[in-house]
Structure formats: C-alpha cells, structure tokens
Amino acid sequence: SYVLTQPPSVSVAPGQTARIPCGGNNIGGDSVHWYQQKPGQAPVLVVYDDSDRPSGIPERFSGSNSGNTATLTISRVEAGDEADYYCQVWDSSSDHGVFGGGTKLTVL
Amino acid sequence: QVQLVESGGGVVQPGRSLRLYCAASGFTFSSYGMHWVRQAPGKGLEWVAVIWYDATDKYHADSVKGRFTISRDNSENTLYLEMNSLRVEDTAVYYCARDRAPMVRGIDYWGQGTLVTVSS
Numbered sequence: 001s002y003v004l005t006q007p008p009s010v011s012v013a014p015g016q017t018a019r020i021p022c023g024g025n026n027i028g029g030d031s032v033h034w035y036q037q038k039p040g041q042a043p044v045l046v047v048y049d050d051s052d053r054p055s056g057i058p059e060r061f062s063g064s065n066s067g068n069t070a071t072l073t074i075s076r077v078e079a080g081d082e083a084d085y086y087c088q089v090w091d092s093s094s095d096h097g098v099f100g101g102g103t104k105l106t107v108l
Numbered sequence: 109q110v111q112l113v114e115s116g117g118g119v120v121q122p123g124r125s126l127r128l129y130c131a132a133s134g135f136t137f138s139s140y141g142m143h144w145v146r147q148a149p150g151k152g153l154e155w156v157a158v159i160w161y162d163a164t165d166k167y168h169a170d171s172v173k174g175r176f177t178i179s180r181d182n183s184e185n186t187l188y189l190e191m192n193s194l195r196v197e198d199t200a201v202y203y204c205a206r207d208r209a210p211m212v213r214g215i216d217y218w219g220q221g222t223l224v225t226v227s228s
Contacts, residue, residue, distance in 0.1 A: 001170070033214040035153070042203060042218040043153065054216065086153050090212050095167045097143065097155030097212075 002091040004100035011106040018074040020103045022087030025068060030089040032070040034063060037102075038083045046085075047072060074105070082107045110134045110217045112204045117222030120194055130187035130204030130219060138162070138182035141207035143215055144189045146200035146224075156202070157189065161210035172198075194226045 005023040012018040022032060032050050035043035045054050047063040050070065060075045074081055087100040116128040130142070144156040157178035159166040166178050177190040187204055201221040208216045 031214065035215075037153075042220050044218070045214075045216050048208070048214050048216070084152075088153075088155075088214070090214070096169060097145075097158065099145075099153040099155060102152040 001094060001096065002089070002098050004087055004089065004098055006085075006087060006100040006103045008101070009104045009106060011108055012074075012077050013108045014077055014079060016077055018077050018081070018105055020072040020074075020085050020087075020105065022070040022072070022100050023068055024070070024089065027068055027070050027089065028066045030065075030091075032063065032065050033088045034061075034072045035086045035088065036081075036083045037086065043086065077105075077107055079107050081105060110206065112206065112217060112219030114202065114204050114219045114222035117202065117224045119225045119227060121228055122194060122196055122226055124194055125190070125192045126194060126224060128189040128191065128202055128204075128222060128224070130189075132185045132187065132204075132206070135206070137180075137185040139210060141209060141211050141213075142178075142180060142187045143205040143207060144178060144187075145203045145205055145215070145218075146198075147203070147221075148197075148200040151200075154200070158207070158212055159187070160212075165211070191224070194224075196226050198224065199226045200224060 034047040037043040050065040051063040111133045113131045157168045159178045203221045204219040205215040206217040
C-alpha cells in the first residue's frame with residue numbers, strides 16, 4: 001500500500017519560514033492536499049491540488065510537489081499557525097485515501 | 109455554509125455494532141462524494157471509506173473492509189457508516205467529510221466528529 005512519510009515535528013521561530021515535507025514514491029505524479037488540525041478541532045483544508053489555496057486561507061500558506069516529495073511552506077509564521085499538519089493523496093491503484101502520519105509545527 | 113453534523117457515537121462492547129450518521133446541509137448533497145475519516149486518541153488521521161455522489165461506487169480501507177459499510181440517502185441528505193464486529197482498535201473520533209468533486213478529488217469540508225469507544 002502507498003505510504004506517505006512526514007517528520008513528527010518541525011520547529012520555527014515567529015516570522016520565519018516553516019517547510020513541512022511529505023515523502024512518497026513518485027508523489028509528484030499525484031495531487032497532494034494539506035490539512036491543518038488544532039487541538040480539539042476538526043481538520044481544515046489549507047492547500048489542495050499541490051499548490052492551490054481555498055478561499056480564506058492566507059497567502060502565507062503555499063505548496064509544491066515534485067519527484068518524491070511534496071512540501072507545505074508557511075511564510076512569516078505566526079503563533080496561531082501552531083498545529084498538526086497532514087498531507088493526503090488518493091491512491092488510484094488501490095482506490096484508497098492515504099494520509100501522512102502528521103507533523104506537529106511548534107512556534108518557538 | 110457547508111455543515112456536516114455527525115451523530116451515533118458512544119460506548120460499545122467488542123463484537124457489537126454501531127451506526128454513525130452525518131447530516132449534511134448548506135450544499136447540494138447529491139452532487140458530492142463523501143468520506144469517513146477517523147482519528148484514534150492521540151494519533152493521526154486514517155481514511156476509512158468513500159462513496160460517490162450517486163452511490164454507484166464505494167471503497168473501504170483494508171482495516172475495516174468486510175466489517176464497515178458506507179452508504180448514503182440523497183433524499184435525506186444523510187451519510188451513514190454501518191460498523192459491525194467492532195474491535196478495541198476501532199476506538200476513535202469519526203469524521204464525516206465532503207469531497208470537492210462528485211467522485212474523488214480531495215476533502216474540502218469536515219464535520220466536528222463523533223467519538224466511538226469500543227470497550228468491555
């Protein structure tokens with residue numbers, strides 16, 4: 001089955017740039033979606049189809065996808081960005097949804 | 109605005125059954141694929157199942173295949189998850205989620221979840 005690999009944690013100082021990778025075999029050929037989840041809350045879509053932003057999501061959130069790694073980039077990080085972030089794809093070979101294990105973003 | 113409200117969770121013994129419900133409003137329910145996603149306590153998200161807009165196709169995760177069944181009633185704007193032969197490891201918050209497309213393109217909206225606890 002298809003596996004998406006994320007680092008358990010990423011730390012960044014306020015105002016700096018956070019980059020959260022999501023690794024998968026030839027993930028560059030898939031559409032990757034990213035979700036933000038704060039404690040006790042449901043996930044929220046922040047990037048879809050690799051690099052598109054839903055309405056209401058700040059431009060500070062961006063995404064890229066190439067080769068074996070997709071990346072969520074958060075510029076000018078704020079304290080309110082502290083959350084768990086999950087990448088997700090649809091594995092068309094198995095007709096299954098797949099989530100990465102999640103990355104906890106800590107704002108120092 | 110899009111609203112997804114789950115219900116039906118609770119405490120159940122191993123081996124028993126439970127049915128989850130998701131009431132949808134604020135959009136044309138019959139035009140979108142729908143998912144169930146779960147999250148065990150302190151763990152990450154796990155995709156459970158998806159059903160196409162017209163229920164002609166549905167898929168389930170290997171961990172629940174043969175025990176869980178996703179279904180929908182477009183006349184009632186309701187999504188269901190029938191869970192049989194429940195195991196302790198099925199304990200989780202279960203989220204109902206809308207796809208961006210009639211079939212599968214990716215989730216765009218989530219409900220607040222309903223907690224299922226499987227324990228003797």
